[in-house]
Amino acid sequence: MAADTVARSTLALQFARFRRNRLAIVSIWLLALIVAACFLGPYAFPFTGEDADFDFIGAPIDFTSPHLFGTDDFGRDLLVRTLEGGRVSLTIGFLGAFVAGVIGVLYGAVAGFAGGRTDSLMMRLVEVLYGFPYVILVILLSLLFGGGNTALFAAIVFTLWLTPAVIVRSQAEGLARREFVEAARAGGMTSTAIVLRHIVPNCASVVIVYGSLLVPEVILSESFLSFLGIGIKEPQASWGNLIQTGTSAMSTDLRLLLLPGALLVAVLLCLNFIADGLRDAFDPNDR
Amino acid sequence: MLRFIGRRVWDGGLTLAALVTLTFFVMRLAPGGPFSKSRKISPEILANIQKTYHLDEPVWMQFGRYVKGLVTFDLGPSTRFRDYTVGDMISAGLPWSVTIGIWAIIVATLIGVALGVAGAMRRNSAADYVAGIVGVVGVAVPIFVIGPLLQSVFALRLGWVPVGGIGAGWRALVLPILVLALPNVAYISRLTRSSMIETLRENYVRTARAKGVGAARMVRRHVLKGTLLPVIAYLGPATAAIITGSILIETIFALPGIGRHFVDAALNRDYPLVMGITLLYGALLIVLNIATDLIRAWIDPRLRNGR
Numbered sequence: 001m002a003a004d005t006v007a008r009s010t011l012a013l014q015f016a017r018f019r020r021n022r023l024a025i026v027s028i029w030l031l032a033l034i035v036a037a038c039f040l041g042p043y044a045f046p047f048t049g050e051d052a053d054f055d056f057i058g059a060p061i062d063f064t065s066p067h068l069f070g071t072d073d074f075g076r077d078l079l080v081r082t083l084e085g086g087r088v089s090l091t092i093g094f095l096g097a098f099v100a101g102v103i104g105v106l107y108g109a110v111a112g113f114a115g116g117r118t119d120s121l122m123m124r125l126v127e128v129l130y131g132f133p134y135v136i137l138v139i140l141l142s143l144l145f146g147g148g149n150t151a152l153f154a155a156i157v158f159t160l161w162l163t164p165a166v167i168v169r170s171q172a173e174g175l176a177r178r179e180f181v182e183a184a185r186a187g188g189m190t191s192t193a194i195v196l197r198h199i200v201p202n203c204a205s206v207v208i209v210y211g212s213l214l215v216p217e218v219i220l221s222e223s224f225l226s227f228l229g230i231g232i233k234e235p236q237a238s239w240g241n242l243i244q245t246g247t248s249a250m251s252t253d254l255r256l257l258l259l260p261g262a263l264l265v266a267v268l269l270c271l272n273f274i275a276d277g278l279r280d281a282f283d284p285n286d287r
Numbered sequence: 288m289l290r291f292i293g294r295r296v297w298d299g300g301l302t303l304a305a306l307v308t309l310t311f312f313v314m315r316l317a318p319g320g321p322f323s324k325s326r327k328i329s330p331e332i333l334a335n336i337q338k339t340y341h342l343d344e345p346v347w348m349q350f351g352r353y354v355k356g357l358v359t360f361d362l363g364p365s366t367r368f369r370d371y372t373v374g375d376m377i378s379a380g381l382p383w384s385v386t387i388g389i390w391a392i393i394v395a396t397l398i399g400v401a402l403g404v405a406g407a408m409r410r411n412s413a414a415d416y417v418a419g420i421v422g423v424v425g426v427a428v429p430i431f432v433i434g435p436l437l438q439s440v441f442a443l444r445l446g447w448v449p450v451g452g453i454g455a456g457w458r459a460l461v462l463p464i465l466v467l468a469l470p471n472v473a474y475i476s477r478l479t480r481s482s483m484i485e486t487l488r489e490n491y492v493r494t495a496r497a498k499g500v501g502a503a504r505m506v507r508r509h510v511l512k513g514t515l516l517p518v519i520a521y522l523g524p525a526t527a528a529i530i531t532g533s534i535l536i537e538t539i540f541a542l543p544g545i546g547r548h549f550v551d552a553a554l555n556r557d558y559p560l561v562m563g564i565t566l567l568y569g570a571l572l573i574v575l576n577i578a579t580d581l582i583r584a585w586i587d588p589r590l591r592n593g594r
Contacts, residue, residue, distance in 0.1 A: 127298065128305045133568040135531040139553050140565065144313045220429060224531075227431045228538060228550050240431075247435040247539070254439060261432040268427040 011204065017281040024277025027270035034267055038086035045080050082260045085237035090267070092153055093219035100157045100218070101211045104164030109199045111165070112172025113191070123169065126162050134159055138221060139230055152231045156221050160214060167210055171203045205282045212275040216268050223264060239264045288584070295580055299573040306569040310562045311353060315346050357566075373563035376548055381567075383453070384544035387536065388529045390464045395471035395525070400518065402472070403479025404506070407487065418476045425473020430532050434466045434539045451541035463540045467532045471525050478517050486513040512586065520583055523576040530568050 018024060042048065111122040129137075138155045145151030175181060176199070184194050219239075225231030226240025234241060239260045246257030337343045341352060402421060405414035424433075441462060442450040449459050486492060487510060495509045534546035541547075545564050552560035 128302045132302070132306055132309075133527060133530055133565070133572050135534065136549075136565050136568055139549075140310060140313045140561070143553060143556070144316060216427075223429065224431065224535070228534070229554060230550070243431055243435075247431070250435055250439045250443070257432075257435055257439075261436070265428050265432060268429070269423070272423070272427050 014205065014282050018277055021277040021280065023273050027273040027277075031267065031270040031274070034086065034263065034270075035090055038083045038090055041083040042080050042087075045077065047077060048080065048084070078256065078259060081237045082239075082242060082263060085239050085242050085260060086263060086267075088149070088232060088236065088238045089219055089222055089240070089264070092149070092156070092222045093215050096153055096156050096160070096218035096222075097211060097214035100160040100214060101164050101207065103157070104161035105168050105200060105203065105207055106195075107161065108165040108168030109172045109195050109203065112169040112174075113176045113195050113199050115173065115176060119169070119173075123166075126165055129159075130162055132159075135221075135224070138225065142225065142230060149232060149236075152222060152225060156218055160218060160221075164207065164210055164214070167206055168203050171206055172199050175199050175202050209275070209279050209282050212271070212278050216271040216275070219264075219267065219271070291584060292577075292581065295577045299577050302573055303566075303569055307354065307357065307566060308350075310565045311350055312346075315349070315558070353562075373559045376560055377545055377563055377567060380543055380545035380548050383542055384533050384537070384546055387460055387463050387467060387542070387544070388533055390460070391467035391471065391529055391532070392525060394464060395468040395475055396518075398468070399472045399475025400479050400515075402476035404483060404511075404514075406476065406480045407483035408506070410484075415480075418480060421469075422473045422477045425470045428469075430466055430470065430535045431539065433469065434462075434536065437462055437466060438539065451539070453542060459540075459542075463536045463542060466539075467529065467536050470532065471528055474521060474525070474528075475518060478521055479514060482517045483510060483514040486510050489513065516583060516587055519586070520579060522582075523572070523579045526572055526575045530572070 107122065107126075111119045114122075137159050141155035141158055142151045145154050181194060181198055184198055189197070222231055223238065223240030223243065226233075226238045227244045229241075229244070231240055232238040242260035243257060243264070246254075246260060249256045334343070341349055344352075402414070402418035405412075406418040409415060438450060441447050448462050451459070453459050492505065492509055492513075495505055500509070530546070533544060534550060536542070537544040537547040538550060545567070548560060549564045551557075552564065
């Protein structure tokens with residue numbers, strides 16, 4: 001027992017601690033299942049979410065018909081549409097969190113490593129952007145970029161890189177003064193190389209914890225905007241605009257609201273539990 | 288303390304100036320003008336309309352005109368609702384938004400602090416579990432999912448409250464306020480719980496207990512003040528959450544507040560209205576953030592020096 005605890009890195013120990021969190025592990029499996037269903041599921045059906053089936057218009061849930069969860073007012077299969085919508089929402093969520101994370105980490109690492117005037121100027125910009133009402137900024141930017149998926153994506157990334165930048169900067173500031181960084185500089189390493197090889201990897205723990213919180217935030221932002229009609233637009237499906245459609249039909253039929261709503265909630269729950277688990281495992285100061 | 292206030296106000300002014308500039312240029316550079324979607328009109332009329340709204344001037348002159356108007360609290364005319372100025376639209380909508388916003392904050396703080404304190408005092412009790420569930424639901428179930436669901440249960444099926452609109456007086460506002468409060472209840476109860484658990488471990492609390500102070504008096508006199516510091520710090524983010532939420536709530540429940548005006552204006556490219564409401568939100572957020580910092584510095588002198 002003592003033998004295998006000797007040579008393990010901090011990161012490996014932290015992951016071992018994470019693996020003991022049962023709620024987080026169950027969440028990872030459930031999330032993986034939903035992701036797989038969204039990306040592979042639609043191929044199991046002979047039609048796409050945009051095909052209208054005129055024999056089944058507004059059909060109810062019927063597991064014996066070709067449309068398991070029924071169809072909407074245009075005869076489009078609800079299950080397939082919801083899965084395809086999930087594909088869009090999840091892609092934007094993970095990709096958006098990743099891109100915002102990379103930008104934020106690099107920005108923060110450079111600011112913290114540089115210190116002095118560069119640092120205070122760079123963080124001043126972050127502070128000014130922080131003062132903006134976040135959703136308003138996303139709406140303005142997605143208008144500027146002309147609407148559509150790319151615009152939405154850019155707007156979300158543009159507003160969400162701030163938090164990782166602030167967190168990484170405070171880490172990098174401390175790291176920049178450490179002996180091994182000084183040794184690297186004395187050994188002739190360039191500043192760029194030091195930031196990439198020493199500063200960024202040493203921020204891994206915080207980045208993992210706060211990066212995991214970014215994913216649900218991006219997914220929520222996307223569906224929020226699509227719900228309002230500013231994000232992803234019909235006929236392309238996303239959880240946000242499916243929920244919007246479901247809301248307008250809820251007086252007669254709750255099904256259109258419940259299926260995409262339940263999937264969205266399940267994904268957000270899983271992501272929150274995973275983030276909680278990561279925080280407990282990686283952040284010894286907490287609790 | 289004076290330097291501290293000065294610095295916060297200066298920072299806030301800087302943010303606001305940046306916001307004015309950014310919103311102005313974003314709206315001007317965004318594709319599609321306010322009149323490009325409507326039916327074909329002759330070039331002369333279009334030129335006339337553009338002249339009326341000064342859209343024919345160079346952008347920097349329009350910006351100057353706008354800033355000049357701002358100083359005198361003139362936000363210009365709405366380009367969508369031709370007979371109204373932006374000021375008219377905002378003063379018609381603001382009372383509704385402020386009413387539900389303030390009530391939502393009050394409800395969220397009362398329930399959130401109560402749940403958090405109960406959870407921290409009796410950990411792993413029934414109250415703690417209820418707080419935990421509310422915390423999870425409030426964070427993971429978006430307003431635009433729980434809102435319509437509650438609407439369909441309490442308005443459509445049970446008929447206790449109206450589905451939307453403002454025809455029924457205060458009853459129409461019950462559901463919107465509760466739904467808007469929910470995410471904040473979640474955050475505040477989590478925050479209160481963990482902060483209180485930490486405060487209960489503090490030496491001065493142990494001293495008070497050793498001196499024989501009773502439980503109720505100890506919470507009131509010693510623990511609550513330390514506990515509420517992070518909760519007060521949350522006031523700033525809470526305002527942001529309420530603004531975001533009110534945009535959804537007013538859309539879902541068909542309330543004539545400024546959140547709904549904002550979405551309509553953004554969809555219709557009504558530049559002056561979008562900018563007016565953005566600035567209002569921005570100014571509100573900045574003022575509340577400064578107020579939050581001041582209250583915190585007042586409660587905890589350690590925060591006055593340094594940042």
